Amino acid sequence: MMSLESVPPKYAQLVQTLQRRIESGTYGPGSLLPSENQLIQEFGVSRPTVVAALRVLREQGWIESQQGKGRFVRGRPAMSAVERNRPGQAYLIRPEAETSGEVVEVATVAAPNRIAALLELPSKSKAFVRRRLITDEGEPSMLVSVWLPAELSQGTDLTSAAPLPQGLHEHLQARKGVRFDHVAEQITARMPTAGEARQLGMGKSTPLLAVFGAVREASGRALLVVEVLLPADRHELDDAYPIG
Amino acid sequence: MMSLESVPPKYAQLVQTLQRRIESGTYGPGSLLPSENQLIQEFGVSRPTVVAALRVLREQGWIESQQGKGRFVRGRPAMSAVERNRPGQAYLIRPEAETSGEVVEVATVAAPNRIAALLELPSKSKAFVRRRLITDEGEPSMLVSVWLPAELSQGTDLTSAAPLPQGLHEHLQARKGVRFDHVAEQITARMPTAGEARQLGMGKSTPLLAVFGAVREASGRALLVVEVLLPADRHELDDAYPIG
């Protein structure tokens, strides 16, 4: 006799209600939000519930509060999710089959200096690389490479040229028990090699944006590196961050 | 007779204490944190205080909690400040006098397409640009340009070639009453023009990393654009972000 769908907690409902009112202009930017007591009366909840909701809104940047005066509307936080066009991140989560492209290289080679440094391996160590050419509407779009230490690639399906039916995170967590925590990224630009220009169908005088994303676990240990090569005339990177 | 230095609230003290214990290894990564009741007893505070401290730690990524089991130590959040080498951001805050470089251009010109789009101006509008060549140990290092709509540049000291004694944010807030809120960034790469290569002392076949940072106020209205041009053989961009 239990209700199967659980209702969200009251403070979360209040958050949503107030967000909608700010977005709809009921509470305009710069204006004073109703005081805690007014919200308590209007919604029939206790003060801790109201305060919890307002704390969430403040931490998300919707409002700012000033002791003794009240809480002021800032507007929809343009920053909420720090939207970023993060090439290669989709690759960590989505199965290869869901993106159009082909595996162009599967090999164990001596790691380039930058890769070895990011993986915290001795210079000239062997590393496993799986390289895919991603296409967009039939046209070559970018080169995405995954670099792993040799021991992490063993026992995985990455050594096969067949597309992975799982996301990279899911696969490595199931097979090797590792958990991704964060990515440390380096962004550079350079001219393409002849082979890269041919594979990507780009002019030899067009620069290449190179993004190296070192995926680490919570302890900081590097697990793998995702290298994304983007012809600069067809891609750009977007980011957004708050400022103090 | 009031104490001049105000003591931080109890929950904030608890946060600091627990952070120190995690960093020192007293609470190792993966281990179970003492339960709420144990912390209540040890520190002699009430449950909401303990919960408030643990909520902060969870939101900052130090611990994760699992209902019915307990709270687990994750370790120092490598992400806390999302450390990023943000060229141009220092320019918003620090006075020009504190960085070595010279003003190479101060003019009102037709805004390039990308600048006009970021400033939300009609195409081919006039915009004010202040361009500086930053030097590092005597060598030219990067070109930093600030683009403003004409009306925002009026009444400021930006039209003078003399170095600003204030940070850009401070100056514009004092003179025009605007408040910076966030930055929307675009990162591209291209070949340098002949003039840029000469000013930056770089090879004509070296690509240029171009970072366009649109500074906006909380409402989303664009205030100005900071354009940073970096020779790709001498600079790279670093970023870090959590993954879920």
Next chain:
DNA sequence: CCTGACAGGTTGTTTTACCAAGTGGAGCGT
């Protein structure tokens, strides 16, 4: 008129209390 005390508003912090939901083990019954 000006100044200062004061009253009443606001948010910030802390406590006590209770219930709900999830986990895991002890112990009972079959």
Next chain:
DNA sequence: ACGCTCCACTTGGTAAAACAACCTGTCAGG
């Protein structure tokens, strides 16, 4: 031996109350 219930313990959420710190307008006294 197996499965089951129940209990103890965990975190999550809500309510009611009090005090502290801060802001602002009012009002009395100079």
